[in-house]
């Protein structure tokens with residue numbers, strides 16, 4: 001084995017060790033996932049019974065994404081103009097490091113308190129860790145993400161980052177950080193304890209940070225779906241609000257954005273989410289002499305940081321641009337047999353089969369993504385579930401060709417090739 | 424009509440002798456003029472799935488040349504991947520067309536039964552069918568196996584249920600779970616957990632007496648999964664084995 005091959009094999013071995021230790025040998029984790037899958041299916045059923053027309057959303061949603069990804073640069077330009085028109089500050093980050101630096105500059109010095117909403121894009125850039133290293137106090141305020149933070153873990157699912165925890169484990173973790181002795185069999189007391197704990201952080205925070213589900217280019221409006229209300233507070237209380245959003249989230253119009261928002265929440269298994277925020281700029285008032293004055297009750301500063309990190313190249317690649325259609329609704333993961341078997345350890349920063357593609361092209365690079373790419377069973381159930389009909393397994397097969405050429409194929413498959421296919 | 428039976432070397436490699444024997448036995452009983460494709464490259468379809476581009480065109484061409492040289496009028500296989508590769512991937516990617524129609528064995532039997540109804544003994548058992556992902560979900564080949572099993576007296580056919588399939592105007596088989604044989608093969612360390620993913624989550628709750636997949640690869644997953652889960656009450660039985668057993 002050459003040094004390079006040894007390196008590749010080590011990535012695979014580490015991945016296997018992670019799956020086996022943290023995932024497959026962990027009985028409670030599988031119990032938690034099973035419960036989550038059943039809840040997802042039940043909730044989706046309820047939502048589809050109430051709103052059967054949801055099935056018809058899908059086709060239009062796909063068309064909107066197809067158009068948007070084909071016109072991405074134009075839409076970025078339009079978004080920039082709109083944000084500036086709205087007295088917001090527009091930033092463009094070509095990669096993760098640049099995004100983190102931009103946000104650290106906005107946050108300022110010395111030590112600040114920052115409250116964050118759940119966002120896969122900030123996971124991609126490892127923003128929390130970056131800001132913590134700069135000495136800031138950063139709090140994840142989504143309950144699932146808060147649990148990820150306090151156990152120093154990684155999000156297991158796009159929308160439900162702690163889908164792998166049972167109520168008992170969650171109560172134990174929350175008891176530890178809040179100093180309360182919470183009953184293990186109850187969820188409501190755990191939720192209440194986190195609510196109390198984070199209240200104080202929200203009121204003290206200097207900056208609120210979140211991602212967004214969709215951006216409407218015509219008005220520069222962010223659309224954010226949530227249930228807990230944490231983003232509502234994080235985007236309203238602090239003086240500064242920053243949204244870090246991948247460029248692929250932009251669509252042309254408010255109407256398009258709302259259509260995608262509706263499709264996302266429905267297939268994320270909500271009848272209706274508690275909140276959908278539309279944020280277009282800093283807080284303002286025109287109540288005195290109809291003269292617009294910025295900085296009323298909400299944030300005085302509004303920053304939109306658009307992240308490229310490889311997305312613009314993917315948008316130009318006909319073989320893979322479909323991966324940018326993903327709305328991160330997380331639906332496919334509940335139907336993915338590999339996600340179950342690996343107990344959530346499928347994908348590095350972005351989970352699932354679609355996540356393996358995101359990792360390869362955007363978040364981690366091909367070498368790190370290879371074990372997940374080869375784990376995919378290419379069974380195609382994710383495509384059936386995906387509201388945008390994204391053909392993940394087709395892209396996985398194409399990506400394997402690239403990985404093979406680059407020498408990122410695991411030893412077991414190389415052996416298979418050398419012995420099996422000789423005929 | 425001369426029928427070439429593909430996929431047998433792969434079945435042999437997997438140790439699925441029962442499936443091999445039942446296919447040949449059935450073909451004999453049905454009076455089909457057949458030939459086993461003996462010098463086919465084992466599992467050649469997988470080269471396309473794995474991205475081994477340097478050899479996938481070569482082994483596919485080899486398959487084509489050897490198959491056409493047999494003078495067969497039809498190719499059948501218990502694996503769905505080959506059928507799909509020749510239907511879409513190979514013509515699209517390499518411009519390769521197979522000169523002989525290539526269908527799944529379930530389709531072949533369904534077509535033959537339509538021409539002449541079989542005489543089958545009653546099979547008063549619950550039989551669980553897993554619709555293989557390629558044949559089912561990707562090629563929408565759900566009906567052939569349902570047609571074939573409809574000729575079996577007293578059988579109770581069970582399928583995986585899905586709570587939203589009907590609401591989504593889809594066949595419930597669109598959502599059939601993969602029994603995980605692929606994962607078990609590429610990451611054998613996870614073998615133990617195939618039982619969780621498929622056997623204990625999908626198969627056992629349906630409480631069948633027998634279970635089989637339409638695809639021989641999926642069936643291999645079921646065989647492995649039941650073995651790992653140490654479940655003896657559910658017996659793996661490929662549908663050709665079932666038919667062969669009750670043929671009169």
Ligand code: SF4
Nearest residue numbers: 326327329330332386
């Ligand atoms: S691939 Fe489809 S189902 Fe999966 S998260 Fe993305 S949009 Fe949702």
